[in-house]
Amino acid sequence: MNHLSEEQLIDHYYGKAESSAAASKHLQACDDCARSYASLASDLGAIKPPSVPERSAAYGEEVWQAIRGTLPVYEPVKAKSHWNWLVLKPWSLAAAATACLLIAAAFFAGRQWEHRNSSIATHAVNADAGKQRVVLVVLGDHLDRSERLLVGLEHAEPSTEASLQAEARDILSANRLYRASLNQTDDPVLAAALDHLERVLVEVSNQPAGLSQTKLVELQKEMNTDGLLFEVRILRSRVQEDVDRNNAVAAKKGVSIL
Amino acid sequence: MEVNDHVIVRKVLDGDKEAYGTLVARHSPTVFRVAFRITGDEADADEVVQEAFLRGYQRLQTFESRSEFRTWIYRIAVNCALNMTSKRKVEATYQIGEETDPVTQQVQVADHAAGPERTLLSREIQSLQTAALGTLTPTERTAFLLRHMEDRSTAEIASVLEIAPNAAKQAVFRAVQKLRRSLAPLRVNP
Numbered sequence: 001m002n003h004l005s006e007e008q009l010i011d012h013y014y015g016k017a018e019s020s021a022a023a024s025k026h027l028q029a030c031d032d033c034a035r036s037y038a039s040l041a042s043d044l045g046a047i048k049p050p051s052v053p054e055r056s057a058a059y060g061e062e063v064w065q066a067i068r069g070t071l072p073v074y075e076p077v078k079a080k081s082h083w084n085w086l087v088l089k090p091w092s093l094a095a096a097a098t099a100c101l102l103i104a105a106a107f108f109a110g111r112q113w114e115h116r117n118s119s120i121a122t123h124a125v126n127a128d129a130g131k132q133r134v135v136l137v138v139l140g141d142h143l144d145r146s147e148r149l150l151v152g153l154e155h156a157e158p159s160t161e162a163s164l165q166a167e168a169r170d171i172l173s174a175n176r177l178y179r180a181s182l183n184q185t186d187d188p189v190l191a192a193a194l195d196h197l198e199r200v201l202v203e204v205s206n207q208p209a210g211l212s213q214t215k216l217v218e219l220q221k222e223m224n225t226d227g228l229l230f231e232v233r234i235l236r237s238r239v240q241e242d243v244d245r246n247n248a249v250a251a252k253k254g255v256s257i258l
Numbered sequence: 259m260e261v262n263d264h265v266i267v268r269k270v271l272d273g274d275k276e277a278y279g280t281l282v283a284r285h286s287p288t289v290f291r292v293a294f295r296i297t298g299d300e301a302d303a304d305e306v307v308q309e310a311f312l313r314g315y316q317r318l319q320t321f322e323s324r325s326e327f328r329t330w331i332y333r334i335a336v337n338c339a340l341n342m343t344s345k346r347k348v349e350a351t352y353q354i355g356e357e358t359d360p361v362t363q364q365v366q367v368a369d370h371a372a373g374p375e376r377t378l379l380s381r382e383i384q385s386l387q388t389a390a391l392g393t394l395t396p397t398e399r400t401a402f403l404l405r406h407m408e409d410r411s412t413a414e415i416a417s418v419l420e421i422a423p424n425a426a427k428q429a430v431f432r433a434v435q436k437l438r439r440s441l442a443p444l445r446v447n448p
C-alpha cells in the first residue's frame with residue numbers, strides 16, 4: 001500500500017471508526033507514516049478547547065422563562081391557520097405579510113414603552129416586549145438576507161448571477177410588504193433604507209437578459225450599493241440593540257408571565 | 259422515566275406550549291456549549307441559546323419525527339452562532355475604522371505582563387490559537403470545532419452545516435492544514 005496522505009492521517013486521528021483497518025496496519029508497519037502521524041497528533045493535541053463557562057442547574061429554566069412570553073400557542077392541526085405565519089418557511093409571503101402588520105405597531109409600542117414610567121403593569125410591558133422581540137427577529141432576518149444579497153452582488157461571479165436574481169425577486173416581495181407597513185414617520189431611517197433597497201432589488205430583478213458583470217458594475221455605481229450595504233448593516237445592528245434592550249427590559253421586569 | 263422528545267414535540271404542536279420548556283431545559287446546556295465554542299463569548303452564547311430555541315419553536319412543524327430533536331436544535335444553534343460571529347465581524351470592521359485605540363492595547367499589554375510566567379504563556383498560546391482559528395473560513399472553523407472539540411462525525415458535521423459529507427471532510431482537512439501552519443511556532447522541537 002502507498003503511504004498515507006495527510007487527509008487519511010487526519011481521518012485516522014479523529015475517527016478510528018471512519019478510518020480503514022488498512023490505515024492502522026500501515027501505521028504499524030511504516031516508520032515514515034508513523035512519524036507523520038505522531039507529529040500531526042502532537043499538533044492537534046496541543047489545540048485544547050477553551051473551557052466552557054459553567055451554567056447553573058437552573059439555566060434551562062432561565063432560558064425558557066426568557067423566551068416563553070414571546071411564543072404563541074400552537075393550535076391543534078384542525079384549526080392552525082390562526083398563527084400560520086410562524087409556520088414553515090418564515091420567508092413565505094404569508095409570513096412577511098403578517099409580520100409586517102405587526103412591525104409598525106411594534107415599533108410604536110417600543111417607543112411608547114420607553115417613555116412609560118415603571119408603574120405600568122408588568123404584563124402589558126411583557127406582552128409588548130414579547131411581540132416586539134419576535135417582530136425584531138423577523139425584521140433582523142430580512143436585513144440579514146438583504147445584506148447577504150448585497151455582498152453577493154459586490155462579488156458576483158457568472159455562475160451565481162442567476163441565483164442572485166432569483167433571490168432578489170424573493171426579497172423584493174417581502175421588502176414591499178415591510179415597506180408598505182411602515183409610515184415614513186414611524187422610522188424615517190428604516191423607511192428610507194427599505195426604499196433604497198427596493199429600487200436596487202427592482203433593478204436586479206428586472207434585467208431581462210440576466211445580470212452581466214458590466215451591468216453589475218453599473219448598478220453598484222449608479223445605485224450606490226456600497227452605501228446601501230452600509231445602511232443595512234447599521235440598521236441590522238440597531239435592530240439587534242432593540243432586541244437586546246427588549247430582553248434587558250423583560251429581564252428587569254421579572255419576565256414574561258403570560 | 260424521561261418522556262421522549264418526540265412525544266413532547268407532539269404535545270407542543272397539539273397546543274401544550276409549556277411542554278416546550280422541558281425541551282429547552284433538557285437541551286440548553288449542550289446548545290450553550292456549542293454556541294460558546296463558536297462565538298467564543300459568554301453573553302453572545304446566551305443570546306444564541308435563546309434565539310435557537312425561539313427559532314426552533316417557530317419551525318417546530320418542520321421537525322421530522324425520523325430525526326432527533328437534539329440534533330435538529332443543535333443545527334439551528336450552530337447556524338445562529340455562525341450568524342452571530344459574522345455580525346460581530348462586521349461590527350469589528352467598523353470599529354477598527356472608527357477608532358484605533360492605543361490605550362486599550364497598552365492596558366492589555368500591562369495586564370499580560372503582570373501575570374505570572376505560566377499564565378502569560380498559556381494566554382499567549384490561547385490567543386495564538388484564537389487568532390489561528392480566526393484565519394479560517396466560517397465553514398472550516400465550524401467544521402473543525404465540531405470535529406475537534408465536539409467530537410462530531412463527518413456525517414454529523416455535514417448535516418449540521420448542510421453540506422455534502424465530502425465537503426465537510428475537506429473543510430476539516432483544510433482547517434487542520436491551515437492551523438498547523440499558523441501554529442508551527444508553538445511546536446516543541448523534537
Ligand SMILES: [Zn+2]
Nearest residue numbers: 003004030033
Ligand atoms: Zn507509509
